[in-house]
Amino acid sequence: MADINSRSSQLAAFDRLLTIMDELREQCPWDRKQTIESLRHLTIEETFELSDAILENDLEEIKKELGDILLHIVFYAKIGAEKKAFDMGDVINSLCEKLIRRHPHIYGDTKVKDEEAVKQNWEKIKLQEKGNISVLGGVPKSLPALIKAMRIQEKARGVGFDWEEKNQVWEKVEEEMKEFKEEFDVVKDAIDKEKATAEFGDLLFSLINYARFIEINPEEALERTNLKFIKRFQYLENAAKSAGRKIGEMTLAEMDVYWEEAKKL
Template sequence: MENKMNTLEDLVRIIRILRGENGCPWDRVQTHASIRMDMLEEAYEAADAIDKKDMKNLCEELGDVLMQVVFHAEIETEQGGFTMGDVIQGICEKMIYRHPHVFGSGKADTAEEVLINWEELKKKEKRQETQTEVMQSVPEALPALIRARKVQKKAADVGFDFPVTADAMRKVYEEVQELEQAVRENGEIEEEFGDILFALVNISRFLKINPEFALTKAIKKFINRFEYIEKSALLEGKALSEMSLEEMDLLWDEAKIKLNPMQ
């Protein structure tokens, strides 16, 4: 006998049972706020599966993301708000509205034109009259590097941008000097440090690099090189705490030569 293929309706029913009077004690007490982080974590786990090209795991993680969507919708349904049906209705209407070149009489021959049209339609849809409102609509819950890049792109859309990459690079040097001055004079160190990060994100746009991905790769590279140092030390019968910084630096330089820089 074949196993029954479950549907979205089945998932909604399962969450409803778990939230019901005789359901799970944990599920019953959850709120939008209490499972907010769960939504983020599941999305990141799905992204990690994509990065690792692990499609089996991606299938599972997408299920976890979908469960979070249904969970939030069920919480709201219980409170007399929107339902899962409203969520589906809303996204279907949005996709049709923002693709007039497919579902209407609009025209867009390239992916770039699609994105330009998408932003214009989104602005009209949300009744945003100024570009400042567009910037303010970028969610504060986003990782700061991603949010910075999006805000900068919104400014660039109306021409507020450096003309060339070299100008963006000079801005970084300028911000570093301001941080050095702030450190010397006990000034606004955190603010100046933030300005450097913001300026570096600006360069990433010009170079078409995702700053979040670049930093993730840098972290991985650092861990791999540190692992090389520690393993080398252990082979010599030493603990890292027993080595001088100079000794560890020598091993670090070895690691840079021997390890693939993209590891």
């Protein structure tokens, strides 16, 4: 492995990648066929694979997945160069200029007292750059709803629209829980699903807000619970199979025995 502290070796490696990309685009039938549009869904998939590796804290896999994403970035830049729109140098220089603009406390005279002030400056500068009418205009429409809620709340906080104390946020959670329970009272014969859905959405939004306020990433928290459930359920399946049982034919009480065993692992 090359010395990770050697700038020259890193630049040489990047130059090698650019050369390989040129060769693949010219000589490989699959690579020649790709477009910005055709690569889009593959890039999304690679991003999720990186996310999995990060959650598993697998540094070797993280390295590989970062390489895959870097390949996509270089690929997009190569296509951009063919269209005479931009090349890899343009992409990198544009990024460098943006980082300098958005860190005036490093590259300018702006004074900041903490991390929160840095984030607020970032959002204000970003708003000026993009010329958005709304602070929330930069939130991608296609983001998953949970992540979108996080970004909406972060952007609102970036311009000072936020709760002051965490107990205020928790009171909002309790208020939304009460409203949801009233709308979705299990003793009612008839339930207005539309209203119940709206109240449940409000409850989720307030919970995400509270998680953000106490510095818990709700997306990561939920995914950890997903993985924990999968692990325990697969233990249940394997234990039942070892006992010669079919899980679909077992009672809930019988499955709970294995489930409790899985929780102890």
